[in-house]
Amino acid sequence: MRYDDRHTLPDKQLPYGVVVDLTNLSKNKVRKMANSELRCKSEFHGAVIQGDLEEQDPSILFPNIPNDASLLSLDIGGTLVKVVYLSRHNTTCMKEWTKELSDGVSSNCPILGGLLHFVKFETKNLDECIEFLQSEQVFLGASSDLCQSVGSRKSIRIKATGGGAYKFANVFSERLGVTFDKMDEIASVVVGANFLLQEIDHEAFTHMNGEKIFININHNDLFPYLLVNIGSGVSMIKVTGNGKFERVTGTHFGGGTIFGLARLLTECQSYDEFLELSQHGDNRALDLTVGDIYGELGYPKHNLSASAIASSFGKVNGKRKLTEYKIEDIAATLLRDFTYHIAQISYLVATLSGLKRIYFGGSYIRGHASTMDNISYGLNYWSKGQIEAVFLRHEGFLGGLGALLSNENIDVDDLIPCKFIKQLPSGISTVRGESQGVPHGNLSEKAGLHEEVERLRAEVERLQKDNTMLNDKLEKLKNNDD
Amino acid sequence: MRYDDRHTLPDKQLPYGVVVDLTNLSKNKVRKMANSELRCKSEFHGAVIQGDLEEQDPSILFPNIPNDASLLSLDIGGTLVKVVYLSRHNTTCMKEWTKELSDGVSSNCPILGGLLHFVKFETKNLDECIEFLQSEQVFLGASSDLCQSVGSRKSIRIKATGGGAYKFANVFSERLGVTFDKMDEIASVVVGANFLLQEIDHEAFTHMNGEKIFININHNDLFPYLLVNIGSGVSMIKVTGNGKFERVTGTHFGGGTIFGLARLLTECQSYDEFLELSQHGDNRALDLTVGDIYGELGYPKHNLSASAIASSFGKVNGKRKLTEYKIEDIAATLLRDFTYHIAQISYLVATLSGLKRIYFGGSYIRGHASTMDNISYGLNYWSKGQIEAVFLRHEGFLGGLGALLSNENIDVDDLIPCKFIKQLPSGISTVRGESQGVPHGNLSEKAGLHEEVERLRAEVERLQKDNTMLNDKLEKLKNNDD
Known part of the structure; x- marks a missing residue:
């Protein structure tokens, strides 16, 4: 176990609305996430995840946000548009919030915060995204300008990142009358990851053999790490500090490859449908294993067990047509083999870059148990147990969140001091453990x-x-x- | 250019039957290729490639082979059975051979050699292979025992490697009455590669932008290198000397993956048909390029050109069914994307292992121009021009040849001294250049x-x-x- 002081949260212990005591903020938490392109003036301290610990892409509560904030950002990738937007506390929200703060929990200042929401759309269905953004509610949170004058939409600027920020800027301008402030995609992803890893509890976790374990990250020992962002393609970024990073390499075999091949081979209509199919199939119907070549003893001389995959899709020998294979088996093969691939190349790149920790993000993880288990298994296998895969709950929104956090309308000085009393369910440690790596x-x-x-x-x-x-x-x- | 003193042989200069002067054999050529498993007692000096320089898997002439040699070996992989066998010089062969030696070329000893042939069959059609082996001609070369008594087949032992040497031993025993001497697959591949690189001229070459360039290898500077063997799966072996090697890793995305997916997606009947299809297609119909995401300027900040593949098969968005795509485009996508992948992972593994040279072997290269061009391009791209892909003409027979060379019936002392006069076409340099690597x-x-x-x-x-x-x-x- 490389991450100490971890705690497991079985279903029955799931807390709702964990709030962190902000009075204990150490000085080293006050840090900048600036680089040549992005500047995060706001530190957004005290942000906490809402909902239970199993929830995917949960909302994040920001207790204090300046009034003039324009909090809406878009990350338009090759497959998905990721929208991050703020909803101000309305009456209903405030009621819930007040309820959560009951029983010894209190605030000593008015809450001028909001909830940050995470929503995604398929890039090919851009209309759906635009219609969503047209709803007043989103723009209400997004821009106080809009509240004052609907006619002033032309002046609204939205932080946007991903390739689509360039490619679809005109579409958004024509349809919504908004202008994109284009943020560098890789830089945004890094800002988002660093923010989540440094500021948000119950964000990072391991996932092995179906077991999800939240990890505590030692903020003094976060860097360096490899950030593997699994989008349509995969980017691998060496992160050495806030605003310090380098895209080391990537692989063109990413989520888009899995989904693209799945569409051709299984005619699935959505990635979620594909994932569901994969859970009911067996890759050994199509994969050639070491056992298929060497027999049941495998090839022990070179540490290759009989069950190891020698050749992905290598058992397809032309005797059966595509339609004669079970689509579930095809889906299982695609998911397993491409996630193993990502794990392997991540291991190679991390080791080559002298990194002992790998954090996985990107929309194609989907909080999907088998996807994460496969990556964890693969990384454990190739690193001989030296490197453990760590995932992020807001995996798909690193870029969008990073773009949003670089919002230049917000100044750190605008933040209102705020105090919450710690409210933690029993059994959850607040000790920040050290994340120790063993040299490979x-x-x-x-x-x-x-x-x-x-x-x-x-x-x-x-x-x-x-x-x-x-x-x-x-x-x-x-x-x-x- | 990393390999100096190279020479290009355009079609019009192709020589036939290049013979090398054996009197100039330096002492350092007399080396052992032994390891814990394999022992190559025979040095097989003076072996030369037959046929023109464009020929794939050309026969190799061994000028002297002891009479009791039993030269037949099998490498039974997941997809292909590779047969290496010796045909003794019969009258016809001798006539051709004498013809080749005319015009100032002479031998001062009787030629007691033979021609080593390289043939392959699909593993799923094992019967074809067995029928071929049943032909007297093959066994004639394979075993002098058989010449004496057909009834003594039970005593014939054949060197066999690859997983099938274990899996199909009974089949060969029952059908042919032969027993397998099982040789380690990886060790055999290394012996085969080392032999070809150290003993055979016009074996190794680069292939870039359609241009094939033979390279001279400095025998004193051959090691260490990475041997990437592209079979159904891909093995990556760090070779540090004769008999000194380690299988560093591999990838389950190998030739079997390309062929398996090609069969499902294009219904091609053979790998050669698939390769032919791929030459008439365009991967951009299915691949999502950086340009598709970012527009025609690409993503220069992170050195990603518009034409770079962001996501293999990432453009498949469900609007078109499989049958609505051109099978040529699908084939082109499979070939390009998986060869790029092999190049990338080879680069990562080589760099991680501190190796500056990569030799590519394996049946799935097929001497296919685009396959080699892709690997070369990919390796050049990822290594930023620091590592050049080198291929071997007997790419698919490294294991079979290595198994054969470890034939324990042959002793180096049995070899008959032999002398040939050098016969080289004009324009071919015999200078052995240094293979210099630049640290990455x-x-x-x-x-x-x-x-x-x-x-x-x-x-x-x-x-x-x-x-x-x-x-x-x-x-x-x-x-x-x-």
Whole structure:
């Protein structure tokens, strides 16, 4: 177990509306998420996830948001449009909120916050997204300008990222009269991930053999890490600090590949339908395993078990047509083999980049148990247990959230101080554990060099001391002579 | 250009039957290819490729082979059975051979050699392979025992490797009355590759933008290298010497994946048909490019051109059914995207293993121009021009050849000395160039550590000298005092 002090939350213990004591905010939490492109003036402290811990893309409560905030952002990718928008506390919200704060929980300031919502649409159905955005409710939260004058829509600027921010800017301008403030996609994803990992509890978790375990991240030891963002394609980003990152590489075999092939091979209509199909199939109907080639003993000499996949789709030999295969088996094969691939390449890139931690984000994870289990299994297999896959609940909204957090209308000075009393269900630790990595075997040469450097430095120091001592002695002897 | 002293052989210069002067064999050519499992007692010196330089899997002429050799080997993989067998020089062969040796070419000893042939069958059609092996001609070359007594087949042992050597041993025993000497697959592949790279001229070549360029390999600088064997799956083997290797990793996305998906999606009947289809299609009908997401300018900030593939099959959006896509486009997409994948993962593994050279083998290359061009392009792209893909003409027979070369019936002492006069067409250089690699940028940290170690060692040495000098001075001063 690489992440200490973790806690498991079985269903019966699921809390609703966890609130964190903001009085304990340490100074190191006050940090900037700025880089050359993005500037996050607001720190959005005290943000907490709403809903139960199993909820996918849960809303986030921001206790204090300045009045002039224009909080709506779009991340328009190749497959999906991710919308992040703020809804101000209306009466109903406030009632719920007040209810949550009962029993010893109180605030010592008026709550001028809101709920941040996360919604997605298929890029090919852009109309649905535009119709959604046209609803007053969304724009109400999105821009206070709009409340004052519907006729002033032309002046509304929306933070947008992803390729579609460039490609569809005209469509949004014509249909909604809004202008895009285009934010760099990779930079936005990094800002979003860093924010979630640094500020939001119950965001990061591992998922192995069906078990979801939330992890506590040591904020002093978050960096560096590899961020693997699984969208239509996959981007792999080395993150070394707030605003410090490099897109190391990517793979063109991403979610869009799985979905594209699934559409052709199974005629599924949605990715969720595909995922459902995959749960009822067996990849061994199409995958050629080591056992298929070597027999039931596998190929132990090179550590290849009989069940290991030797060749994805390698059992398809032309004797059966596509229609003679079960679509469930095809779906199971696609999901397993491409998630394994992503795990493998993530491991290789992380090791090559000297990184011990990998966080997975992106819309194609979908909080789907098998998807995450496969990635975890693959990463565990290839790293020989040295690296554990960690997922984020707002996996698909890293870019959208990052774009939103760089909203320049918000200044950190506008934030209203606010205090909540901690409300935690029993059994949940608030201790922030250390996220410790074990150097991987393949890095042993480098580790050896590091050791040699340390040894030599100590030797240099020792010799320098000796020299000083000898020089002193010489000096004394000379003085004695004089 | 990483391989110097290369020479291009355009079609008009193709020679037939290149023969190499064996009198110039340097001592370092006499080497062993032994490891814990395989022992190659015969060095098979003077072996030369027959046929023109464009021929795929050309026969290899072995000028001297002992009479008791039993030269037949099988490599039974998940998709293909590769047969390597020797045909003794019969009268016809001898006539051709004598003809080739005319015009100043002569031999000063009787040729007791043979031609090594390379044939493959689909594993699913094992009967075809068995029928082929039943032909007297194959067994004639394969075993002198058989010539003496057909009834003694039970005693015939055949070197066999690949998973099928285990899985189908009984079938071959029952049908042909032969017993398999099972050879380790990975070890055999390495023996085969090392033999070809060290002993056979005009074996290794690069293939970029349709241009095939034979390379000369500096035998003193062959190791280490990464051997990427593209079979049904892909094995990646770090080779550090004769008999010294480690299967680093592999990918389950191999030739079997391309063919399997091609069969399902295009209903092609053979891999060659698939390759032909792929030449008339356009992957952009199904692949989502960076340009599709970002527009014609691409995403220059992260060095992603508009034509780069963002998501393989990512353009398949459900509006068109499988039958509405051109099978040529599907084939082109499969070939391009999976060969790029193999190139990428090869680059990552090579860099992680500190290797600067990658040799590609395996049956799924097929000497196919686009396949090799794609791998070369991909490797060049990901390595930023630092690593060049090198291919082998006997790509699919590395395992079979390696198994055969470990034939324990042959002893190196049995080899008959033989001399041929060099016969080379004009324009072909015989200079063996150096294969130089440039360290990759990602290794700079390690390089930096090495430098630091060197610097510190020098500092330690300097300080030790100082100490010695100071101690001497002290000693002298003390002596003076005494």
